[in-house]
Amino acid sequence: MRAFSQLLDALVYTRSRNAKLKLIGDYLRRTPDPDRGYALAALTGSLDIPAVKAAVIRGLAESRVDPLLLRMSHNYVGDLAETVSLLWPAPDREHPEMDDGTVGLAEAVTRLRAVSRSDAPAELARMLDHLDASGRFALLKLATGELRVGINARNAKQAFADAFGVDVEGVEEVWHGLAPPYPELFAWGEGRAEQPRATDIPVFRPFMLAHPLEEGKVDLADYAAEWKWDGIRVQLVRAGGETRLYSRTGDDITRSFPDVAAAFTEAAVLDGELLVRGAGQGADEHGGAAASFNALQQRLGRKVVSGRMQEEYPAFVRLYDMLYDGAEDLRALPWSERRARLEAFMPRLDPDRFDLSLLIEAADFAELGEVRAGARDASIEGMMLKRRDSPYVAGRRVGLWYKWKRDPLTADCVMMYAQRGSGKRSSYYSDFTFGCWAEDGELLPVGKAYMGITDEELRWLDRFVRQNTVQRFGPVREVEKSLVLEVAFDSIHLSKRHRSGLAMRFPRISRIRTDKPAHEADRIETMRAMVT
Known part of the structure; x- marks a missing residue:
C-alpha cells in the first residue's frame, strides 16, 4: 500500500x-x-x-x-x-x-x-x-473509488500506453472486455503476449470528437452540416447476442436505459445522441420530437428504471454514424460512405427508438449561419460540420469534424449561497448558488455554478463570502444578497425540483457585476421567457 x-x-x-x-x-x-x-x-x-x-x-x-x-x-x-x-x-x-x-x-x-x-x-x-x-x-x-487526483480514466489509460509503448486506442478497444487486475493487458504491454482481443463481446470503441469552429469558415462543398443535439452522446454496441450502451467516457449506462437496449437487436456499432421523446411533439424541420435535457436527466444515473419512468420519459437515440455493420469495421471509410450505410441500415431498426439525425441544407456558409442563429429548439446545442471524406478516428483530429455551438444565453443573477469546493479548491468557497427576483420580491434560486472564474476571481469571491456571511449551514454559507453575477448558460427549462420552477443547462459565471446593484438583477418572468 x-x-x-x-x-x-x-x-x-x-x-x-x-x-x-x-x-x-x-x-x-x-x-x-x-x-x-x-x-x-x-x-x-x-x-x-x-x-x-x-x-x-x-x-x-x-x-x-x-x-x-x-x-x-x-x-x-x-x-x-x-x-x-x-x-x-x-x-x-x-x-x-x-x-x-x-x-x-x-x-x-x-x-x-x-x-x-x-x-x-x-x-x-x-x-x-x-x-x-x-x-x-x-x-x-x-x-x-473517489480518488480526485486530477486524473481521469483516459489519462490513466494514456499513462499505461506511454509507459509500455503501445497505442492508447488499442487499450480502449479491449478495455471493456477485460477485468481488474488486467493480467492480459500488462502481458501485452511487456511484450509477453499478443494484444488482447475482444471477440463476440460488446466492447466500447473510442469516440470521434470535434474541434470548436472558430474564426475560419469551412467550404460546404467539403463539409456536411447536421444539428448538434442536446442529449448525451452514446455508442450502441450489439455483439455476441448482447447489447450495451456506452457514454462518451466509456461508462456502461445500459441499466439506465433498458428499453433502448432491448430494442437494439441488430449486430452493429452505432454512434448517436440519447434523447427523451417530447410529449405531444411531432417531427419538425429539425427532426424534432425531442424534449429538453432536463427530461433526459430524470433517467440518468439510475440503476433501476421503473416501467412508469420509462413511460413518462421514453428514451430514443438519434443516430449520427455507423462504426461496424455486423463484424465489418467501417471506420476507415469516408463519412459519406458511412452515412449511406447508416441510411440503408435504418429500416432494420425500431422507429420508436431510433431515428436519423437530419442533414442541414444551405447554399453557403452565410446561409448556414442564419439557420444556426434561428435555432432555439430545446434540444439543439448548435451544429456539427463533418468533412465528407473523413474516416472515423478516435479523439480530436484537426480539420475533420467541427462543432459550432449556438451563442449562450446570459442573465444577471444575485449570489445567494456558497459552498466549499473539493480537492485543490477545498480551502475556498467556490460553488455558488444564485437566483433571480420573483414578482413578490423574493429571491429564488435558478442555478449553481463553479466554472468560468479565474484563480484571481475565485480568491475575490471567497473573500466576499467570508466577509458577507449571514448564516452557516455546515459547509454552506448564506451571504448578503448584494453581489450580482453575470451567468452564461446554454438553455433554461421548466423544473418541478426547484423552487423557482426553472433549471439552467451548463451555467457558468462569465462576469462579476460589481457595477450593478442587486435589485436590478433579472426577474423570474424574464427567465421564463427564455424557456425552450
Whole structure:
C-alpha cells in the first residue's frame, strides 16, 4: 500500500498533466502484478467495492473520533477520506509506529470485496489500524473509488500506453472486455503476449470528437452540416447476442436505459445522441420530437428504471454514424460512405427508438449561419460540420469534424449561497448558488455554478463570502444578497425540483457585476421567457 499511497500523494501535488502521466507510468512499470492492475482500475474508476461507501466510512470514523470534531474537521478539509486518515487514532500496542507494509494493495482489495456490508466496517477498521496516515488515505480512496487526483480514466489509460509503448486506442478497444487486475493487458504491454482481443463481446470503441469552429469558415462543398443535439452522446454496441450502451467516457449506462437496449437487436456499432421523446411533439424541420435535457436527466444515473419512468420519459437515440455493420469495421471509410450505410441500415431498426439525425441544407456558409442563429429548439446545442471524406478516428483530429455551438444565453443573477469546493479548491468557497427576483420580491434560486472564474476571481469571491456571511449551514454559507453575477448558460427549462420552477443547462459565471446593484438583477418572468 505504501507505493500506491506515495503515488496518490505525488499526483495530488503535481500540476502538469505530462508529469502526472509519467508518475503513473513509472509506478506501473516497477510495481508487480496484481497490485498495479488494481491501482490502474482505481485510477480509471473501474474498481468496484460495493460493501464500502462514504456512509460506512463516516459511521466508522464517528465510532473512533468525536463526531463534532469529525464534522468540523471535514468542513475545513473538504474531503472525507483525508479527514478520516488524519484523525484516525493509533491503536494501543507495544510498538506504536504504523507499518503500512502489512497491508498490500491487492490484499486490501481482496479482503474488502469478500466481506458483507455488515462486516465491512470491522474489516476496514482492522486495516486502518495497521496503516499510517498516508496509507489510510490511499485505502479509503481505493475503497470508495473517489480518488480526485486530477486524473481521469483516459489519462490513466494514456499513462499505461506511454509507459509500455503501445497505442492508447488499442487499450480502449479491449478495455471493456477485460477485468481488474488486467493480467492480459500488462502481458501485452511487456511484450509477453499478443494484444488482447475482444471477440463476440460488446466492447466500447473510442469516440470521434470535434474541434470548436472558430474564426475560419469551412467550404460546404467539403463539409456536411447536421444539428448538434442536446442529449448525451452514446455508442450502441450489439455483439455476441448482447447489447450495451456506452457514454462518451466509456461508462456502461445500459441499466439506465433498458428499453433502448432491448430494442437494439441488430449486430452493429452505432454512434448517436440519447434523447427523451417530447410529449405531444411531432417531427419538425429539425427532426424534432425531442424534449429538453432536463427530461433526459430524470433517467440518468439510475440503476433501476421503473416501467412508469420509462413511460413518462421514453428514451430514443438519434443516430449520427455507423462504426461496424455486423463484424465489418467501417471506420476507415469516408463519412459519406458511412452515412449511406447508416441510411440503408435504418429500416432494420425500431422507429420508436431510433431515428436519423437530419442533414442541414444551405447554399453557403452565410446561409448556414442564419439557420444556426434561428435555432432555439430545446434540444439543439448548435451544429456539427463533418468533412465528407473523413474516416472515423478516435479523439480530436484537426480539420475533420467541427462543432459550432449556438451563442449562450446570459442573465444577471444575485449570489445567494456558497459552498466549499473539493480537492485543490477545498480551502475556498467556490460553488455558488444564485437566483433571480420573483414578482413578490423574493429571491429564488435558478442555478449553481463553479466554472468560468479565474484563480484571481475565485480568491475575490471567497473573500466576499467570508466577509458577507449571514448564516452557516455546515459547509454552506448564506451571504448578503448584494453581489450580482453575470451567468452564461446554454438553455433554461421548466423544473418541478426547484423552487423557482426553472433549471439552467451548463451555467457558468462569465462576469462579476460589481457595477450593478442587486435589485436590478433579472426577474423570474424574464427567465421564463427564455424557456425552450
